Amino acid sequence: MNSSTGTTTLELIGAPTDIGASVRGAGMGPDALRVAGLAEALAGQGFTVLDRGNLAGPATPWAPPANGLRHLTEVIAWNRSVYAAVDTALGAGHVPVMLGGDHCLAIGSISAVAWHARKRGKKLRVLWLDAHSDVNTETTSPSGNLHGMPVSCLLGHGPADLTGWSGEPAALAHDAIRFIGIRSVDADEKEAIRTLGLHVFDMRHIDENGMRTTMTEALQDVDEDTHLHVSFDLDCLDPADAPGVGTGVRGGPTYREMQLCMEMIADTGRLGSVDVVELNPALDVRNQTAEVAVELIESLFGKSTLVR
Numbered sequence: 621m622n623s624s625t626g627t628t629t630l631e632l633i634g635a636p637t638d639i640g641a642s643v644r645g646a647g648m649g650p651d652a653l654r655v656a657g658l659a660e661a662l663a664g665q666g667f668t669v670l671d672r673g674n675l676a677g678p679a680t681p682w683a684p685p686a687n688g689l690r691h692l693t694e695v696i697a698w699n700r701s702v703y704a705a706v707d708t709a710l711g712a713g714h715v716p717v718m719l720g721g722d723h724c725l726a727i728g729s730i731s732a733v734a735w736h737a738r739k740r741g742k743k744l745r746v747l748w749l750d751a752h753s754d755v756n757t758e759t760t761s762p763s764g765n766l767h768g769m770p771v772s773c774l775l776g777h778g779p780a781d782l783t784g785w786s787g788e789p790a791a792l793a794h795d796a797i798r799f800i801g802i803r804s805v806d807a808d809e810k811e812a813i814r815t816l817g818l819h820v821f822d823m824r825h826i827d828e829n830g831m832r833t834t835m836t837e838a839l840q841d842v843d844e845d846t847h848l849h850v851s852f853d854l855d856c857l858d859p860a861d862a863p864g865v866g867t868g869v870r871g872g873p874t875y876r877e878m879q880l881c882m883e884m885i886a887d888t889g890r891l892g893s894v895d896v897v898e899l900n901p902a903l904d905v906r907n908q909t910a911e912v913a914v915e916l917i918e919s920l921f922g923k924s925t926l927v928r
């Protein structure tokens with residue numbers, strides 16, 4: 621909230637890279653979201669929207685993994701830029717909306733968010749909307765792709781160079797994150813989820829309980845002292861609704877279920893920062909996934925169809 625004007629300022633921060641993936645194309649994500657009208661839609665809801673354009677960073681070399689990690693040096697460089705931009709936005713009292721790019725960029729973004737939340741005495745709650753749990757490490761990852769490891773980095777168990785960026789060994793405590801929509805978990809990730817005690821609302825949970833109950837549970841204890849961060853991997857959605865992603869997995873939440881998820885997050889009034897990642901326009905159908913993303917982000921920021 622800007623105290624001078626009374627309106628909330630959103631900062632769109634483009635991070636055009638597929639550096640943490642092994643499928644090309646996520647680097648075109650920010651511009652596809654712009655073409656789908658993201659800034660205009662949010663401005664139409666009454667927000668002040670600053671589009672900061674795209675960050676610069678190294679090209680993707682498409683090298684094989686070294687010591688279990690693909691493109692580590694470049695992933696560090698991109699995340700440094702993301703950290704700085706998110707830090708600046710939060711320092712100005714704005715709500716950063718990081719437009720990826722692949723999901724490794726959440727390391728920089730959530731590390732900056734964690735630093736600010738701690739400085740302001742807020743408790744941080746992260747909602748990880750994803751088909752995947754992204755809790756691999758360099759020793760467990762089947763691919764070496766860093767977009768499968770951001771949660772480990774944020775929990776303090778990632779590769780040393782990408783861990784501890786928030787000023788504490790771990791940006792997130794194990795009980796500060798809720799996973800929603802999970803349906804693709806590698807064997808060693810299952811073990812990590814169990815030993816770390818992570819709170820996972822997988823597709824079976826959503827099937828059995830519905831999105832309403834799931835979100836009520838995931839948002840429990842979110843109060844006026846909470847900074848809520850949403851890390852939205854577009855492959856959370858069923859690929860029928862969102863085909864434009866590099867690592868799609870059948871059997872995700874429908875468009876309607878995701879709308880309810882977003883609306884219930886908006887209802888808390890505690891949303892403070894967002895990542896929108898893994899959009900791959902090269903695999904999309906007439907920018908459908910970008911348009912779906914824009915509609916869901918509108919709901920995340922409080923657009924409602926209710927007549928009241």
Ligand SMILES: NC(=[NH2+])NCCC[C@H](N)C(=O)O
Nearest residue numbers: 723752756763765767768867
């Ligand atoms: N952010 C994502 N789309 N992550 C996909 C990760 C896939 C797989 N678990 C891996 O580690 O390679």
Ligand SMILES: [Mn+2]
Nearest residue numbers: 751752853855
């Ligand atoms: Mn994913």
Ligand SMILES: [Mn+2]
Nearest residue numbers: 723750754853
């Ligand atoms: Mn992900």
